[in-house]
Amino acid sequence: xxxxxxxxxxxxxxxxxxxxxxxxxxxxxxxxxxxxxxxxxxxxxxxxxxxxxxxxxxxxxxxxxxxxxxxxxxxxxxxxxxxxxxxxxxxxxxxxxxxxxxxxxxxxxxxxxxxxxxxxxxxxxxxxxxxxxxxxxxxxxxxxxxxxxxxxxxxxxxxxxxxxxxxxxxxxxxxxxxxxxxxxxxxxxxxxxxxxxxxxxxxxxxxxxxxxxxxxxxxxxxxxxxxxxxxxxxxxxxxxxxxxxxxxxxxxxxxxxxxxxxxxxxxxxxxxxxxxxxxxxxxxxxxxxxxxxxxxxxxxxxxxxxxxxxxxxxxxxxxxxxxxxxxxxxxxxxxxxxxxxxxxxxxxxxxxxxxxxxxxxxxxxxxxxxxxxxxxxxxxxxxxxxxxxxxxxxxxxxxxxxxxxxxxxxxxxxxxxxxxxxxxxxxxxxxxxxxxxxxxxxxxxxxxxxxxxxxxxxxxxxxxxxxxxxxxxxxxxxxxxxxxxxxxxxxxxxxxxxxxxxxxxxxxxxxxxxxxxxxxxxxxxxxxxxxxxxxxxxxxxxxxxxxxxxxxxxxxxxxxxxxxxxxxxxxxxxxx
Amino acid sequence: xxxxxxxxxxxxxxxxxxxxxxxxxxxxxxxxxxxxxxxxxxxxxxxxxxxxxxxxxxxxxxxxxxxxxxxx
Numbered sequence: 001x002x003x004x005x006x007x008x009x010x011x012x013x014x015x016x017x018x019x020x021x022x023x024x025x026x027x028x029x030x031x032x033x034x035x036x037x038x039x040x041x042x043x044x045x046x047x048x049x050x051x052x053x054x055x056x057x058x059x060x061x062x063x064x065x066x067x068x069x070x071x072x073x074x075x076x077x078x079x080x081x082x083x084x085x086x087x088x089x090x091x092x093x094x095x096x097x098x099x100x101x102x103x104x105x106x107x108x109x110x111x112x113x114x115x116x117x118x119x120x121x122x123x124x125x126x127x128x129x130x131x132x133x134x135x136x137x138x139x140x141x142x143x144x145x146x147x148x149x150x151x152x153x154x155x156x157x158x159x160x161x162x163x164x165x166x167x168x169x170x171x172x173x174x175x176x177x178x179x180x181x182x183x184x185x186x187x188x189x190x191x192x193x194x195x196x197x198x199x200x201x202x203x204x205x206x207x208x209x210x211x212x213x214x215x216x217x218x219x220x221x222x223x224x225x226x227x228x229x230x231x232x233x234x235x236x237x238x239x240x241x242x243x244x245x246x247x248x249x250x251x252x253x254x255x256x257x258x259x260x261x262x263x264x265x266x267x268x269x270x271x272x273x274x275x276x277x278x279x280x281x282x283x284x285x286x287x288x289x290x291x292x293x294x295x296x297x298x299x300x301x302x303x304x305x306x307x308x309x310x311x312x313x314x315x316x317x318x319x320x321x322x323x324x325x326x327x328x329x330x331x332x333x334x335x336x337x338x339x340x341x342x343x344x345x346x347x348x349x350x351x352x353x354x355x356x357x358x359x360x361x362x363x364x365x366x367x368x369x370x371x372x373x374x375x376x377x378x379x380x381x382x383x384x385x386x387x388x389x390x391x392x393x394x395x396x397x398x399x400x401x402x403x404x405x406x407x408x409x410x411x412x413x414x415x416x417x418x419x420x421x422x423x424x425x426x427x428x429x430x431x432x433x434x435x436x437x438x439x440x441x442x443x444x445x446x447x448x449x450x451x452x453x454x455x456x457x458x459x460x461x462x463x464x465x466x467x468x469x470x471x472x473x474x475x476x477x478x479x480x481x482x483x484x485x486x487x488x489x490x491x492x493x494x495x496x497x498x499x500x501x502x503x504x505x506x507x508x509x510x511x512x513x514x515x516x517x518x519x520x521x522x523x524x525x526x527x528x529x530x531x532x533x534x535x536x537x538x539x540x541x542x543x544x545x546x547x548x549x550x551x552x553x554x555x556x557x558x559x560x561x562x563x564x565x566x567x568x569x570x571x572x573x574x575x576x
Numbered sequence: 577x578x579x580x581x582x583x584x585x586x587x588x589x590x591x592x593x594x595x596x597x598x599x600x601x602x603x604x605x606x607x608x609x610x611x612x613x614x615x616x617x618x619x620x621x622x623x624x625x626x627x628x629x630x631x632x633x634x635x636x637x638x639x640x641x642x643x644x645x646x647x648x
Contacts, residue, residue: 011608016595016596020592020595020596023591024588034579034584191585199589199624199625203621207613210614325611348607349607349613350608350617351599352596352605352618359592
């Protein structure tokens with residue numbers, strides 16, 4: 001919970017700033033009202049009627065993920081770990097997005113499942129679906145609550161607005177536009193938010209680079225900072241050269257942990273199985289558009305490190321220049337890197353632009369919340385309510401349930417925001433939950449989609465084993481310098497200490513994935529195959545005839561995916 | 577479902593861009609530390625946003641009434 005009497009607000013807003021923020025708020029409500037007339041049934045509300053073109057879904061696909069936590073977190077990581085943070089994109093997100101578009105989307109979209117848990121029901125059985133639906137529902141409510149909490153805290157610190165009022169107003173605005181327009185409304189706002197983030201943050205990068213003396217000035221300053229901390233000169237601006245040994249880079253990881261933990265398990269686990277992002281592609285109007293969605297999204301995503309990581313590196317460089325006027329606040333004896341974005345807004349933007357920057361941040365927090373709420377709606381209505389409570393309701397009934405679930409989901413998120421405010425370690429906990437839930441799930445999907453022998457019992461016990469594996473790993477290890485039980489070591493014996501939280505997260509994901517992968521194979525081989533090939537058609541690779549891609553040959557998913565991989569390889573080499 | 581997202585997107589950017597540019601044209605922008613940005617960022621960035629908004633409106637207007645609309 002924030003302090004009862006907040007310290008002096010960091011930024012003071014002028015009338016023009018309030019005007020810009022007000023225009024944006026009015027706009028999201030109007031969008032909801034306009035889309036309200038176009039929602040005729042549950043499918044329109046919960047799946048956008050599977051009618052959207054791929055470029056809109058693609059921007060929604062990135063927008064749903066580009067919450068303010070990512071914007072602020074990536075800038076903080078840029079200041080703390082340097083440009084190696086770009087591996088989250090160039091080694092992690094982009095290859096995973098190509099994989100989901102080229103290989104996995106035909107099964108998600110082609111199976112006619114309305115959600116990721118529903119795919120699990122078609123491919124395996126009810127228990128696997130319910131396990132995923134429940135864990136996903138809890139995760140979305142927590143994520144959405146944390147978005148709300150982070151937004152309210154930020155606004156209280158930056159502009160001195162009351163915490164409770166921020167929670168109420170932001171929750172109410174999201175409630176109005178989703179209840180009216182459903183998933184389409186959420187995706188439209190994600191598209192708008194995407195452009196707001198680009199227009200709100202690009203000036204920070206350009207003005208920052210100008211002050212620090214361009215790319216050359218930036219690397220010169222960062223070399224000084226790196227050497228002062230005992231690293232090689234390039235450790236903060238070269239992405240791959242210092243990854244041979246964990247001691248040589250500020251992130252404290254080496255190639256295996258990075259490639260396997262971040263590149264393979266965590267990124268593929270998130271982008272390929274998290275319904276929040278997959279739902280955006282499933283709203284597309286046909287299979288080819290659905291497959292192109294993550295591929296089109298990968299193109300702007302590739303250059304995002306320059307928009308979200310660079311501000312952190314610039315702030316670090318400026319803080320090392322005595323006459324720059326930019327100083328990091330100190331918290332617990334260390335520089336507080338979480339303040340990068342507010343500091344940069346304050347340092348570079350005059351009134352007017354400041355309103356735009358704040359609007360972009362608010363838009364990304366709110367659409368991060370809306371993305372979670374719409375995914376929660378679909379999973380609750382289709383996988384839990386229709387699956388267990390009322391199987392044979394009318395379409396109008398499920399539309400009503402979807403709308404009420406929005407109200408319920410937002411109220412839960414507000415509750416989660418207050419719970420989050422009473423834990424100072426909630427963000428770490430959420431990261432851990434992702435490693436526990438998404439990492440094993442990726443093994444289940446990989447086996448389920450590409451090995452027809454995988455059985456329902458194998459998938460379910462494998463998932464449990466993966467989650468248990470992650471828990472045991474967490475109980476036996478700690479990141480260096482940590483003391484809280486949230487950080488690990490709660491089983492009494494500590495068998496390994498990692499150089500950083502991030503290294504511990506990567507290895508937790510590796511353990512979870514491997515446990516699930518091995519146990520699923522073993523249990524599947526020991527249990528009887530319960531579905532015939534005919535029942536698995538359209539759900540498993542190699543069974544049935546794939547639908548040919550539509551549209552021009554140069555936009556074929558395979559070719560597009562290959563071109564994106566070549567481009568990302570070039571980026572990796574350039575900044576190696 | 578026939579609301580081309582480019583139209584509301586364009587209108588929003590046109591309004592915000594217009595407000596920024598007008599504000600920049602009247603006031604000399606100053607950061608909160610009393611420094612002048614290297615250019616009149618409000619004016620020029622506002623104009624850039626307005627042009628982006630206008631382009632979106634134009635694209636939406638051009639696509640009006642086509643059989644296969646680019647948006648729902």
